[in-house]
Structures are given as C-alpha cells and as structure tokens.
Amino acid sequence: MGRKFLELYSFPIVLSMGYCVGLGFWNYLLEINDSWMFILPVTISVFFFIFVQQSENKLGKILALALCSVMLGYMATAAGFLQGHMSIGIIASIFQTNTNEALEFLSVIHYKFLLYVVILGILTFYYLCSYQTSYKLAVNKYLIAFLCIFNVFNVFLIQTANAALKYKKEEKILNEGNAEKVNWEISKSSPKYSTQVFILGESVQRDYLSLYGFKEKTTPFLDRMPVQYVENYISTAPNTATSLSRTLAYMDKGRNIKSSMNVMTLAKQAGYNTIWISNQGFVGKNDTAVSKIGIHAEHQLFLKSGNYQSKNKDDNELIALLDQQIKKYPKQNNVIFLHMMGSHPDACERLFDSPRLYPQYPEAINCYLSSINKMDAFLESVHGVLSKTGKSFSMAYFSDHGMTVNNDSYHVDNNSKANYEVPFIVLSSDQSVREKLDKSISAYDFMNIYAGMLGVETPYLDQARTLRKIENNPHITVFDWDDYLPYASLSD
Numbered sequence: 001m002g003r004k005f006l007e008l009y010s011f012p013i014v015l016s017m018g019y020c021v022g023l024g025f026w027n028y029l030l031e032i033n034d035s036w037m038f039i040l041p042v043t044i045s046v047f048f049f050i051f052v053q054q055s056e057n058k059l060g061k062i063l064a065l066a067l068c069s070v071m072l073g074y075m076a077t078a079a080g081f082l083q084g085h086m087s088i089g090i091i092a093s094i095f096q097t098n099t100n101e102a103l104e105f106l107s108v109i110h111y112k113f114l115l116y117v118v119i120l121g122i123l124t125f126y127y128l129c130s131y132q133t134s135y136k137l138a139v140n141k142y143l144i145a146f147l148c149i150f151n152v153f154n155v156f157l158i159q160t161a162n163a164a165l166k167y168k169k170e171e172k173i174l175n176e177g178n179a180e181k182v183n184w185e186i187s188k189s190s191p192k193y194s195t196q197v198f199i200l201g202e203s204v205q206r207d208y209l210s211l212y213g214f215k216e217k218t219t220p221f222l223d224r225m226p227v228q229y230v231e232n233y234i235s236t237a238p239n240t241a242t243s244l245s246r247t248l249a250y251m252d253k254g255r256n257i258k259s260s261m262n263v264m265t266l267a268k269q270a271g272y273n274t275i276w277i278s279n280q281g282f283v284g285k286n287d288t289a290v291s292k293i294g295i296h297a298e299h300q301l302f303l304k305s306g307n308y309q310s311k312n313k314d315d316n317e318l319i320a321l322l323d324q325q326i327k328k329y330p331k332q333n334n335v336i337f338l339h340m341m342g343s344h345p346d347a348c349e350r351l352f353d354s355p356r357l358y359p360q361y362p363e364a365i366n367c368y369l370s371s372i373n374k375m376d377a378f379l380e381s382v383h384g385v386l387s388k389t390g391k392s393f394s395m396a397y398f399s400d401h402g403m404t405v406n407n408d409s410y411h412v413d414n415n416s417k418a419n420y421e422v423p424f425i426v427l428s429s430d431q432s433v434r435e436k437l438d439k440s441i442s443a444y445d446f447m448n449i450y451a452g453m454l455g456v457e458t459p460y461l462d463q464a465r466t467l468r469k470i471e472n473n474p475h476i477t478v479f480d481w482d483d484y485l486p487y488a489s490l491s492d
Contacts, residue, residue, distance in 0.1 A: 202342030
C-alpha cells in the first residue's frame with residue numbers, strides 16, 4: 001500500500017503544491033478560515049495531474065502542457081510568490097506599466113524564483129510525458145469533467161478574470177467620475193503660502209530614511225532641516241494605482257471613490273493655480289488612476305507618454321520644470337504636484353548619474369538606499385527653487401506605498417505592514433524647529449489634511465482633521481487589493 005501510494009501520488013502531490021505556491025495560493029494559509037482555498041485546489045489538482053498523465057489522448061496532454069507553460073511563465077515574474085494570489089493590485093500593475101518598466105521589474109527578479117520555475121517545468125514535462133507507473137486510477141467521465149473544471153489552473157484563471165473585472169469596474173467608476181461636474185461648496189479659502197508643492201514619492205519605505213532612524217545616512221538634507229514629520233503614516237494600499245486613487249480623491253462613507261472630487265478640483269475651486277508635473281506615464285485622458293486626477297490641473301506636464309516607447313527619465317528633470325512654472329505664474333497662489341519615479345524597481349535604473357553610496361550592501365539594496373539619498377537631494381533642490389522666489393511656501397512629501405526590503409532584494413506585497421509604512425514630511429518657509437508628530441495617521445485622511453494646508457473649508461471634509469489637530473488613530477484600515485482590513489492584522 002505504501003509503495004502504491006508513493007508511486008501513484010507522490011509526483012502529482014509535489015506538482016500540485018508547486019503550482020499552488022507559485023500561483024500565489026500560499027497566502028490563503030496565512031488565515032485559518034481561508035486555508036481551504038489552498039488545500040482544496042492542491043487535492044483536486046493531484047487527481048487532475050494523474051488523469052492527464054494516464055490519459056491516452058495526445059491532444060489533451062499537449063493542451064495540458066501548454067497550460068502549464070503559461071502558468072510557469074506567470075510564475076517566472078515572481079508575482080505569485082511575492083504578492084500572493086491574483087488580485088486587482090496585480091492587474092492594475094499590468095495595465096498601467098509600460099514595457100520598459102516591466103522589463104526593469106523582470107530584471108531584478110531573484111534567480112531562486114527562476115530556478116523554482118525551471119525545476120517545476122522539468123518535473124511537469126517528465127511526469128506527463130515520460131513517467132511510468134504500474135498502478136492505474138479509475139476515473140469516470142463525471143470525475144474527469146470535475147477535474148478539468150476545478151483544478152488549480154482554472155481557479156487561477158477565474159481569479160484573474162474576477163480581478164480584471166474589478167479593475168475595469170473601478171476604472172469605469174473613475175472615468176464616469178471624471179465626466180461629472182463637481183461643486184465642493186467651498187465656504188472659505190485663506191491661502192497661507194504663495195506656493196504649495198506636494199511631492200508624490202514612489203516605493204519608499206520610511207524605515208530606510210535616516211530621518212526615521214535608519215543607521216545609514218540616507219537623508220542628510222532632511223536630517224538637518226526644521227521639518228515636520230509624521231511618525232506613523234500609513235498608505236491606503238500597497239501599490240501606486242490602488243493607493244493614490246484612494247489618497248488624492250474624496251471617498252464617501254461607502255468607500256466609493258469620487259474621482260472628480262480630487263486634490264486638483266478642490267484647489268482650483270478654492271482659487272489656486274493648479275499644476276501637475278509627472279515623471280510617470282500618460283497615454284491619454286483615461287490612462288492611469290493617477291493621470292485621471294492629474295488631468296484636472298490647469299497646467300499638466302508629463303516627462304513621458306507612458307507607451308511602450310517611453311524611456312526611463314531622471315526625476316531631476318522635474319526640477320527645471322518646477323522652476324519654469326513658478327516663474328511663469330509669479331502673481332498667483334500655486335498648488336503644484338510633482339510625481340516622482342523615486343525608488344520604483346529597478347532602483348538602479350533611477351540613479352542615472354547619482355552615485356551608489358552604500359557598497360557594504362548587496363547591489364539591489366545599495367541602489368535602493370542610494371535612490372532614497374537621491375530623493376533627499378531632490379527635496380533639497382525643490383526647497384532651493386522655492387527659497388529663491390523670496391515668497392512664502394510649503395512643500396510636503398509622502399510616498400504612495402512602501403516595500404518589503406530583504407537582505408538582498410525588495411518587492412511589493414500586500415500582507416506585510418512594511419508595504420504601507422511611508423514617510424510624510426512637511427517643510428515650510430515659516431517652520432523654524434523640527435517637529436515630530438508622534439501619532440498614527442491614515443492616508444485616507446489626506447484630503448482632510450490637504451484642505452487644512454490649503455486653508456479651505458468645505459462640508460465634504462473635516463476641519464478638525466488637519467495635520468496638527470488630527471488625533472492618533474489606533475484603528476487604521478488599509479485596502480489589501482481584496483478587502484478593507486485592519487492595518488494591525490498584517491504581518492510585521
């Protein structure tokens with residue numbers, strides 16, 4: 001009996017578990033209530049593999065091998081390993097990433113994931129085409145139909161289709177929202193500064209800023225400046241598309257995104273001159289969730305189009321455009337957004353002429369830390385441009401999401417706190433002392449904070465939730481691409 005079990009089941013069990021792990025089903029094991037979503041596909045797929053292996057139908061085997069090849073190709077991207085099962089976050093990244101950025105992402109995939117795929121591919125081919133066993137498993141046509149429908153591959157395809165539908169639904173809501181006329185019903189607008197700049201960082205986990213206590217000197221400019229910064233600022237979601245769409249636009253009590261009620265329309269209706277300057281892609285007016293907000297600015301400047309021909313652009317090119325726009329509108333109160341590429345993987349590609357400053361670390365981490373140092377220098381340049389005007393100003397910086405950073409690599413995932421932990425830093429012409437706001441603040445409150453910084457009052461936003469007034473929030477929720485859940489429930 002033991003020999004029969006080993007000969008008949010050991011190979012397909014290994015294959016089934018291999019595919020379920022590689023396709024991201026492993027993250028169901030993190031929650032006891034969801035563990036059946038791993039166990040059941042594994043169990044069913046065991047019998048699916050046995051059926052295919054014992055089948056005399058050559059076309060069926062060819063189709064099965066083709067399906068396995070497609071899944072292995074997906075696994076080679078490491079998305080399932082790093083981010084779990086297929087979700088709206090992965091789909092959004094696919095739809096909103098150009099070819100160059102995709103190639104950069106693939107270039108930093110750790111060899112261990114590729115090795116995993118190669119080994120699993122060899123085992124799959126050997127088992128389905130060459131493996132021989134003296135034991136046969138009797139299956140009727142109804143069981144065959146069941147196995148063909150409910151195996152791990154089809155479950156993955158269903159997940160993919162469902163995530164794509166969710167993405168398209170959210171995209172439709174954003175598009176429809178953009179067509180709506182909006183009235184913020186502003187009752188007061190009292191600009192405190194001549195120019196206010198909001199800098200959107202990319203993929204920066206705050207623990208790697210020396211301002212936040214990192215052992216290496218990664219933020220020398222911020223370290224010496226009288227900054228105001230939030231000790232525990234938590235992003236709304238763990239990737240750009242899902243995070244910034246929920247940060248830069250108003251959300252009603254049902255968590256519906258009102259894309260027309262965003263940072264740009266609020267500032268415009270409050271009498272500000274609005275400018276959007278971006279180093280992230282733009283194809284058309286219905287491109288990304290972020291560009292849907294940016295197009296509401298009176299003046300829009302994109303360094304790259306976002307299509308397959310788009311080349312990697314240096315964030316430092318934003319500085320000249322900022323200087324140009326400020327000089328162009330000297331008599332207006334300006335609200336300017338700068339959208340960086342920041343530390344987006346591959347961070348080495350973001351450095352350009354900036355040096356790699358931390359050779360004691362592996363190359364990937366050296367580049368990541370160096371990109372944070374470059375971000376610090378970028379903020380110093382922005383501060384310099386604003387100071388030269390001789391007028392009052394403020395500048396705020398925060399990242400869209402964090403990262404999971406390991407000893408030799410970094411990646412985005414949705415179930416660890418590090419992917420939501422980002423810096424929030426403010427410098428202004430009238431700030432003279434360093435001020436740490438020792439409290440937890442959710443990026444879902446950004447619109448309230450933003451209105452307070454602009455001196456705007458509207459019934460849609462809470463005047464009591466300004467950066468200074470907002471109370472510590474111990475019950476922050478985040479969107480993990482599937483559900484809204486407590487930040488505290490995520491892994492450390």
